[in-house]
Amino acid sequence: MSELNTEAISVQFQGLRALDSVDLSLKEGEILGLLGPNGAGKTTLVNVISGFQRPTEGTVRVDGKSVGGLTPDALARCGVARTFQSVRLFRRLSVLENVEISALCHAKSRNEARSTARRALEFVGLGPVARRLAGELPYADERRVGIARALALRPRFLLLDEPAAGMTDSECRDLVEIVRQLPQSFGCAVLLIEHNIGLVMEVCNRLHVLNGGRTLADGPVETVRNNPDVIAAYLGGA
Amino acid sequence: MALLCLIAVLGGPYLTDIATEAMIYTVMAVGISIFMANSGIVSFGHVTFALVGAYASAWQTCCAGMRGVFMPGLPQFLLDSKTPVLLAALVASLLASVVALVSGAAIMRLTGAAASIALLSLLFIVKTIYENWDSVTAGQSSLVGLPLYVDMWTAFGFASAAIVIAQVYNASSFGLLLRATREDEAAARASGVNIWRQRLIAFVISAFVTGAGGVLYGHYLGTLAVNVFWLDMTFVTLAMVVVGGMRSLTGAVVGAFAVTGLRQTLLALERGVDLGGVSISLPSGAQEIALAVILLLILTFRPQGLVGDNEMTWFGGARDSS
Known part of the structure; x- marks a missing residue:
């Protein structure tokens, strides 16, 4: 079974620690939602996994093998594909x-x-x-x-960076259908960054929540949704 | 283009000369366009390859028995060589490609303005080497006595071949992948495109064609001097590509003819025309100024060039981009 892991990924931009020791795993067949308030480091993490951003510390592994030194185009050829927030x-x-x-x-x-x-x-x-x-x-x-x-x-791992941004509700529903079919039709695992909580709850099997560059929660949708820290980050802290 | 040739034949020797020159420039402009149109990188350095090509052809064919006098530093096999001119042209163009391969391996890692400036530096470096490499290039003096085999139909043949090479490249998957890098580098990389490799492939092919343009230039004039392949020629050839349409092969061809026609008209005016007994002539230098002004106007009002992004096909229709 193929699997993508990040191990203790940290990214430092001058004074800002954009990611702080993040462990994330993405397994064949699943749809993982990556959540977090603005500036939590979601896109930075996608940039690291897809080779656009070199991590200050930590490694990215595909099936246990480090892919740290690979360029974005080499990673794309190895089955790690991404979309861009700005398309x-x-x-x-x-x-x-x-x-x-x-x-x-x-x-x-x-x-x-x-x-x-x-x-x-x-x-x-x-x-x-x-x-x-x-x-x-x-x-x-x-x-x-x-x-x-x-x-x-023909990716094995597909990273979607806010695919629903700016879409109307009906367009969103179409998108949900598309994303839901991906693991079945294309045999790829999906990492979905999305702000639309409804959409995320509907299609994801598991959630990974970032806040301020750190992992806040990671687990099945129901568990994470009821996690008081997550509720605080989204409702109280924002 | 063939039509223009026929008109030129009917129009007498003066027009024939202009048509020949236009087609020599077409070869160079098409060569530059193979790289520039698809990569989106403005090249200030392609004249390097015309220079390399022209001299490499001279090494093989120049000056009959005088070759050793002009260029004593050539190796014996070149001094003795009696290469047929067309074979010499092929070898010379290939040498331009080799120079592109070696220099491009480094330069193609750069992007945008940095790449443009590095390409200009390449021209500076190669020109300085050729200018001071007295024993094989006659340094700052001219080489004379290149075989004059380039007439209008030869130039026509070369220009047609250049266009075919460019069309084949543009239609190939290499052309498509390079255009992806032109549109968006990050997205191209995310799509698995090795930007460096795609740029290098185009650079080598475009150097081959531009090199052939340099060969023609030398054998059309019969003399060669290093300082001909310098900023003037860079400006004129770039003006052709930009005037015609920076992202289009048709644009390069149209631009080569438009700019050559314009330059010749202005040069004729500089020499003076008789109007009812009164001779009117433009001050010398007017040609360069007028060309620069026109270039500015086009960049301001029609930055996509005369033909824009369109391609003319042999059937006259618009290009089917699928």
């Missing part, structure tokens, strides 16, 4: 090309990459707009292209 599509390329680019990483031919990309786009419900320029899409569709682009890497 970051290739705006002047077509929607299909956006996804084809990441599909090329494992494809033996251009045609194979293209059909992988088409399947990923159909999965997120964007088959009909494949030929449009990515920069012309409405906001919610952009986010779905971002997910398709990550899926085309």
